[in-house]
Amino acid sequence: MNVQVWLETLLSDQPVGEDFEPPVLLAADADRVTDYVFETPGLPEMRGASVQLKWLNLNGIQGLLDEAGLPFAFVDADDTPPGCLVYAAGGGLLALIPRSKAEPLKAAIERLYPQHTGAATTTCVIVDADVNQVRHQFGDLVKRAGHLLRTAKGQKTALPFFELLPFVRRCEACRKRPAIQFLPPYEGEPPEARCRVCAAKRERGWERRSEWHERLGVGRAPRDLEEIARPSDGYIGVVYADGNGLGDWFQEADTVGEYRKRSKKVQRIVRKALQEALQGHCVSRRHPFEVILIGGDDVLFIVPACDALPVAHAICKQFEEKMTADQRTMSAGVIIAEHHTPVYFLRRLAADLLKSAKRDGRGSTVDFLVLKGQGTRSAEQARECIEIGPETLILSHGPYTLDELGDLLNQIRQGHRANFPPSQLHALRAALRQGRQAS
Ligand SMILES: [Zn+2]
Known part of the structure; x- marks a missing residue:
């Protein structure tokens, strides 16, 4: 057969x-x-x-x-x-x-x-x-x-193991693997040592628009995180959003056909919600953005700080509305920080905040943190840090429902006090503000 x-x-x-x-x-x-x-x-x-x-x-x-x-x-x-x-x-x-x-x-x-x-x-x-x-x-x-x-x-054992002999030069990007060639990080800059893995990543991503830049008709991909931060006076927002309990919902499907129907529906809605939110908040204001990862029901992207909470709010809201009949919701973790904060650290905080938002259990929720200065290792530690040094960090009061976040964003826009201590609200506004030169 x-x-x-x-x-x-x-x-x-x-x-x-x-x-x-x-x-x-x-x-x-x-x-x-x-x-x-x-x-x-x-x-x-x-x-x-x-x-x-x-x-x-x-x-x-x-x-x-x-x-x-x-x-x-x-x-x-x-x-x-x-x-x-x-x-x-x-x-x-x-x-x-x-x-x-x-x-x-x-x-x-x-x-x-x-x-x-x-x-x-x-x-x-x-x-x-x-x-x-x-x-x-x-x-x-x-x-x-x-x-x-x-x-x-x-x-599985952790990662492919690379033995570094004492005389071998280390890659200056990942600082893990042996370097095999020299490349300027950006045009006109002095060359730096790169390993095979980092060199290949760069070759694939250099001067190239992503699928999302093409889809949204954006002519040029941002050159670096500093460019993404420009509309927000040096701040970026990393957003990690993910449907709640979708794995279980998919697995409740008896037939292959039903499984396909559910997973296709979720993918279509997530992509459409992302596209419309980026269009409405970033593209329409010529703000740069980068979609880093998109899976079946999760998405991770970087936008100027002033767009991070509105975009996260819009995506979760549209997802929830389109999935009302199926009673499915979406949560997001948002970390706002200066653009030179190591991205590896920001990704981990965004994932921590997403987990915290999901734990909240009130449906679609968003948890966020505004990071000023570095020096904490996790979202939980960062929360504790606020009590020690209020000038170091501005934090949210735990996960927000979409209605609560909508109110907070309105209050910030209208310059009201919101339910934030004044010193924190000032810094939150500063971080979320759209820089004057960009508008
Ligand atoms: Zn490397």
Whole structure:
């Protein structure tokens, strides 16, 4: 039986014969994606790493499926015969394939990421299934894949290990791997030592617009974080937004078709919400922005500080409105800081704040922190820090619901006092203010 007939039979409700090859669900997920992207501090490098990962997840995987004779299309493709993909976004993959193809494909996928990046890795697992499970208990299969992925990731050793001999020069970007060449960080600047990984990231991201700049008709990508900070007097905002409890909601789907319907709907709404929020707050005012990562239901981006809370608010609000019938909500963590604060640190704080917002449990929520000066290691420590030195940090009063955040933003815009101590409100306004030269 050829693979196309096998797939069409599997996805139908026709009875299958004894000789029908059993299916497996193959699940892959890139490891520590944000660590990989944020490890090299420059904006072109982050953009390049993001482009690399997207390429691997689409073109790279397509190449491997082609080699294995498996059709690279979604199970519910309308314009082509069905393929074996159920999900492919943000470093994640779910595919239904014949059991005999599983082991070689898994090995090839796990080789693909390190081969192309020198550092990023991915974890792949195989879930044995039968035809009935694929047709009627698909969510359970995905759940099992999730458990297996977590276990496999937990057993992995940290990162590919690079031995640095004493006489080897270290890469000046990641400060981890041995340097192999010299590159000027920006045109006209003196060359710096770069490792293979950081050099490749830069090559992919240099002078290149991202998909989102093209989509929003922005002619030029920002050169660096300083440029993104310009409309806000040197401050940027890092926003990390993610749907609440969506993994469980996807897994409640009984059939492959229902699973596809749910994941497609969420992806479409997240992308549309992001596009409209960036259009309304950044593009319309010619403010630069950079979308660093977008997955199935999460997105991480950098905007001028004055746009960070309004954009986060707009995305969560639109998501919640469009998902009302399904009772799904979205939360965000927002960190506002001076542009030269290490991005690796900002990413971690944004992730901490996102977790804090999700823990709140009041539906769509946003937690944020305005960081002045560095010297704390986590959002929790940063909160404590305010009590020790109020001039160091300005913090939120814990997660805000969208209504509360909307009120706060209005009060800031109208110059009212809001529920903030005056000294903190002054600094919050200063950080969120749009610089005069930009308007
Ligand atoms: Zn490096």
